[in-house]
Amino acid sequence: MAGHAEVKLVSNAMANTTRRKIMNLLLEMDLSKEDIGKAVGQSMLDYHLQILQQAGLIKIENNVASLTDFGRNFLESKGEKSERIEIRDARPVEVVEVKQLLPCIADTTKFRIIARMDPPLGGALKALEPLFPRGRYSERIGALIIQKGTVLITLYGTGNVTMTMIRDEAHAREILEELKRTINDAIEKGVTPAPKEKVRVDPMEVYRYLPGTNCRECGEQSCYSFAIRLVSGEVGLEKCKPLQEDKYATRLEHLRSLLAYL
Ligand code: SF4
Known part of the structure; x- marks a missing residue:
């Protein structure tokens, strides 16, 4: 990837906003083409992915896209990691699934649920952190962790949501709807409050x-x-x-x- 032609391919690939968004999403995690489409839009998606592949920045195997070592090094060397998806670029989310209701071992009268919000928010989740008084974005697991009373909500960049200490399905849906409203309000306004101090764990x-x-x-x-x-x-x-x-x-x-x- 050192020749003049290759350098041109890479700079052309990275000159487009959608392709930069795709690269930043993949920096957080590998994603299926479907999930990428939900996050950045379907318009010319195959074309954008092809350009990134031709530049050697990403690879696609079994319909799942990931950064190549070259792509990862490129982003890191350019400091592109800080160019996360802005909140104004995110799309409103919907609660599409409440997948499981398992007993919560911490308290067997309560439940643990796994749900899904679409489209996945990827790196934009970090920008949502200040919206929640007890919210914290973890780079390590690529998720926003929100504490609401005894309920612990983990919202992953992939769209999956886990919640513990839930009373019943209605309780789960109530929390998810509130979460959705807070997130979508911020997306609509295109801004989030300034980052706040770290939450203390007792x-x-x-x-x-x-x-x-x-x-x-x-x-x-x-x-x-x-x-x-x-x-x-x-x-x-x-x-x-x-x-x-x-x-x-x-x-x-x-x-x-x-x-x-x-
Ligand atoms: S924290 Fe230590 S003392 Fe408590 S159960 Fe675990 S091993 Fe035992």
């Missing part, structure tokens, strides 16, 4: 989701001491062996999301 909140047996397998005196060390980043969740058991799977997932705030 060790007591973390403690509530640990097994609570004080078995000391982690080397700490109690689950609460372990929670303090987790919040300060000195230890990881893997140190609590009981937590890795199947029966604590939902708690573990909830804790992972909670600790992504840190």
Whole structure:
């Protein structure tokens, strides 16, 4: 990719807004052609993807597009990573599916749900962070994590949404509709509030989701001491062996999301 012709192919590929948006979406995660179309529009999508492929910036296998090593290096060297999708470029979302209602192990009277919002918001999710008083975008998992009372909502750039501690399906739909309204209002206005200070994670909140047996397998005196060390980043969740058991799977997932705030 060093010759004059190749350089021209790359600069031509990156000269177009839609193609730059596609590249930035793929920087967050691999996506199907369908999902890319939902995020950037179907107009000339095959053509844009072909231009990016010809420039060696992306590859498409089994209908899923991903950045090539060259494409990733190119974006990083150009600092394109900061050119995320702006909120004004995002399209209004719809709740298209509430996929599963599983018992929530943290509280068996509550449910855990998996839903989907379309089109996927990709990197624009980061711009939505200030809309939620207890919201935090995690680069690591490519998701916006929102705490609303005891409910923890994880909205992924792919459009998938998981929620824990839900009363019933009506409760889930109510939360999803409210989320949709907040997001679509911001998209319509094209602005979000200024970024706010980081949310503090309280060790007591973390403690509530640990097994609570004080078995000391982690080397700490109690689950609460372990929670303090987790919040300060000195230890990881893997140190609590009981937590890795199947029966604590939902708690573990909830804790992972909670600790992504840190
Ligand atoms: S290993 Fe887990 S359950 Fe046991 S004391 Fe440590 S945090 Fe609590």
